[in-house]
Amino acid sequence: MSEVEAGNDPVATEVVEQPPSPQPDVPAATGNMIEARGLKKIYRMAKVEVRALDGVDLDVMPNEFLAIMGPSGSGKSTLMNLLGCLDTPTEGTYKLNGTEVSGLDDDELAAVRNREIGFVFQTFNLLARATSLHNVELPLIYSGVGGRNRHQRAMAALEKVGLADRADHRPNELSGGERQRVAVARALVNDPAIVLADEPTGTLDSKTSHEIMQLLVGLHENGQTIILVTHEDDISGYAHRGVKVLDGLIVSDERQTPRFGKD
Amino acid sequence: MSMGRGLVGEILRMAWDSLWGHKMRSVLTVLGIVIGITMVVAVTSLIMGFDTTITSQIESMGTDTLILAKFSIQSITSGQDFMDLINRxxxxxxxxxxxxxxxxxxxxxxxxxxxxxxxxxxxxxxxxxxxxxxxxxxxxxxxxxxxxxxxxxxxxxxxxxxxxxxxxxxxxxxxxxxxxxxxxxxxxxxxxxxxxxxxxxxxxxxxxxxxxxxxxxxxxxxxxxxxxxxxxxxxxxxxxxxxxxxxxxxxxxxxxxxxxxxxxxxxxxxxxxxxFDLLSQDSVIEIWRQISTAFFLVLVALSSVALMVGGIGVMAIMLVSVTERTREIGVRKALGARRSDILFQFLAESASLAAAGGIIGVLLGSSIAYGVYLATSFPVSLPWWSFTIAVGFSSLVGIFFGIYPANRAARLDPVDALRYE
Structure with missing residues (x-):
């Protein structure tokens, strides 16, 4: 794998046309997982117009491990919110796993998030009063999976992250790393098209961060498409492709050799 | 868009968690409803008991008996001038x-x-x-x-x-x-x-x-x-x-x-x-009915005020609850909760809160009525339907006053909610 150098012009957006080299055991997928064209997000305050995102094109192929990087205020959070269907663009189109989502209403977006996106947050965002199992079950509850099936799928997801024995624990009985593993299990439980991890190691020490990233690397090796949002170079180094955002624009988009492999 | 079995379970479980997690706050919140329902149940029990007694006393008069009086409760309740009655x-x-x-x-x-x-x-x-x-x-x-x-x-x-x-x-x-x-x-x-x-x-x-x-x-x-x-x-x-x-x-x-x-x-x-007044058993019972109905209406009016106050308490605490749990709402929305899911979750919470108040009120009210019976042997009646109505009505109050906070929760923007500290 060779690094592709993006143009130096900060206004130019780089579109990756070729799929990254997929893992050998993953069948080549057809079509893009993400196809975003001219995404803009403009906030109009009293007299000021803030262009949080000013025309972004992005394609992500299945089983890519993509890192979106940029300093705070760069627009990377806005981009993440749009990619995660938490928000709708002011302008532009966004096709996720074959569905155009830019025109959907709140409830339709909720259904898309539930089905297609697995979120991993910086602060875990587990429900404090719920057990690990219950936290992992939540997306299934909202997609109407009931009874034994739900229980089995949630347990399977907990096993994937190695926390089956912590199913009855509440978040305050778990370490930070364990909490984030539960969150990863929750993100995986509905077999999403994309796992969207927003600064997943932001509150973890470096050793635990590495463990969590290893977990994501493992998922990627099993065919999962992962988008990582981070401002830490160390963390973005696990990804196979790096997208830099600055002032609401993608300023570089390059394939990279992951600096950290699977242990 | 139908709610799955799991979702109903989730909604009830979260309502319970939330109320049980804030026991003291929950109790204080529903005090107004407790007082209102206590009042209704206690007074209803007493009136019902009184009614049974009065009716049996009237019935002891017999269906073949008439009472002739200068004036009676009949002419008094029919609104005639009292001095005219005295001068009969x-x-x-x-x-x-x-x-x-x-x-x-x-x-x-x-x-x-x-x-x-x-x-x-x-x-x-x-x-x-x-x-x-x-x-x-x-x-x-x-x-x-x-x-x-x-x-x-x-x-x-x-x-x-x-x-x-x-x-x-x-x-x-x-x-x-x-x-x-x-x-x-x-x-x-x-x-x-x-x-x-x-x-x-x-x-x-x-x-x-x-x-x-x-x-x-x-x-x-x-x-x-x-x-x-x-x-x-x-x-x-x-x-x-x-x-x-x-x-x-x-x-x-x-x-x-x-x-x-x-x-x-x-x-x-x-x-x-x-x-003159000529009273039969039926006409006396009819008069008593009117009096007890009037009494009930007054009672309903008074307890409505108490329930109103209680409902406003529920609304206030639900607004607090929504604010406190903004982030949770954001997470749930990110995981795929629709507006209606969040709406029902908070409605269930306020309804359970108010219904719990209703149940406490029923228990207190019937205890008071029973205490009155033990202390004075004043007859009381504790009909099960009054409990059902009390709990049902307080749930309705909870739902009514929960609509605004729940709607506010349901309409939260997921991005803002997730960012809320």
Whole structure:
């Protein structure tokens, strides 16, 4: 794998046309997982117009491990919110796993998030009063999976992250790393098209961060498409492709050799 | 868009978690609802019990009996001027005599003076330093026992001679008999009543109707009607007539018959209203219904205010709850919760909160009613439907006042909610 150098012009957006080299055991997928064209997000305050995102094109192929990087205020959070269907663009189109989502209403977006996106947050965002199992079950509850099936799928997801024995624990009985593993299990439980991890190691020490990233690397090796949002170079180094955002624009988009492999 | 089984479970589980997680706050929040429901349940139980008693007392009058009075609760509740009522002609023994002679449908007429009437005629009886509580003093005719539910236990009743001579003799109710003589024979003893010495000639059996305040119904003393005026003066001449219909005569026929006789006696034209009250069992029950209904309406109005206040409390705390859990709402939305899911979650929470208040109110209210029963033997009735209505209604209050906060939660923007610290 060779690094592709993006143009130096900060206004130019780089579109990756070729799929990254997929893992050998993953069948080549057809079509893009993400196809975003001219995404803009403009906030109009009293007299000021803030262009949080000013025309972004992005394609992500299945089983890519993509890192979106940029300093705070760069627009990377806005981009993440749009990619995660938490928000709708002011302008532009966004096709996720074959569905155009830019025109959907709140409830339709909720259904898309539930089905297609697995979120991993910086602060875990587990429900404090719920057990690990219950936290992992939540997306299934909202997609109407009931009874034994739900229980089995949630347990399977907990096993994937190695926390089956912590199913009855509440978040305050778990370490930070364990909490984030539960969150990863929750993100995986509905077999999403994309796992969207927003600064997943932001509150973890470096050793635990590495463990969590290893977990994501493992998922990627099993065919999962992962988008990582981070401002830490160390963390973005696990990804196979790096997208830099600055002032609401993608300023570089390059394939990279992951600096950290699977242990 | 139908809600799965799991979702209902989740909604209820979260409502429970949230309420149980803030026990103290939950209790304080629903205090208004607790008070409102407690009030409704307690007072309903008392009125229902009272109603049963009153109705059975009215029914003890019998379907073949009419009461003729100068005025009664009937004319008072019909809104007539009180002074007009006072100025109606008094009913007398002569009226009773005329009815006996002229009303063919009437089998017997008994006459009484006083006895729950106006003005009240009460007093204590004394015997060798023992005294009774305040007794109802009733002047009666010789055939008083023929109608009504009183029966003689010892001795004899008044005779025509007692009537003519206006004898100072009396018949004691069960309560004063016990109070003055215990288990001893009261017959022939001399008892002082309102400053006069009376000879006890008889004692009544305990009445078998459950009464408003236990022995209140037996707290009476009977004197000859002619003697009654000695006690209360010539102004106390107004009598109440109790008439029983002849075998097989419909009550409506007797009512028309007696009304005709009395209208003629009082010289009323056809277009004039009657200046007396003629009460049947049905009409008395009807009046009682009206009174108790009015009472219920007042109760409903008062408790609505309490429930309103309680509901506003629920709304306030639900707004707090929504704010506190903004982030949780964001997470749930990110994981795929639709607006309606969040809406129902918070509605379930406020409904459970209010329903819990309703249940506490039911328990408190029925305890109060039961306590009143234990303390005073005032009859209470605790119908299960009043509990159902109380809990159901408080849930509705919870839902109503939960709509605004729940809607606010449901409309939160996921991006903002996730960013909320």
């Amino acid at each position: 002609p008094d009913l007398t023994e002569a009226d009773a005599e005329t009815i006996r002679e002229q009303a063919a449908t009437v089998d017997s007429v008994s006459v009484m003076w006083g006895g729950g009437g106006f003005p009240p005629s009460r007093g204590r009886a004394w015997y060798r330093g023992e005294r009774t509580s305040e007794l109802e003093i009733i002047g009666v005719g010789t055939d008083f026992l023929d109608s009504g539910d009183m029966q003689l236990l010892y001795g004899r009743f008044f005779t025509e001679i007692d009537m003519r001579q206006r004898s100072d003799v009396l018949v004691l109710g069960d309560a004063p008999t016990r109070a003055l003589f215990g288990v001893n024979d009261p017959i022939g003893r001399s008892v002082r009543l309102r400053g006069r010495q009376y000879r006890v000639i008889g004692a009544l059996k305990q009445r078998d109707i459950s009464s408003i305040a236990g022995e209140q119904a037996d707290n009476l003393v009977l004197v000859p009607g002619s003697n009654y005026r000695k006690l209360f003066g010539p102004r106390a001449g107004n009598a109440t007539l109790i008439m029983r219909a002849k075998e097989g005569v419909p009550i409506a026929d007797m009512q028309m018959d007696v009304e005709g006789v009395m209208r003629t006696r009082h010289g009323l034209r056809a277009d004039q209203e009657a200046d």
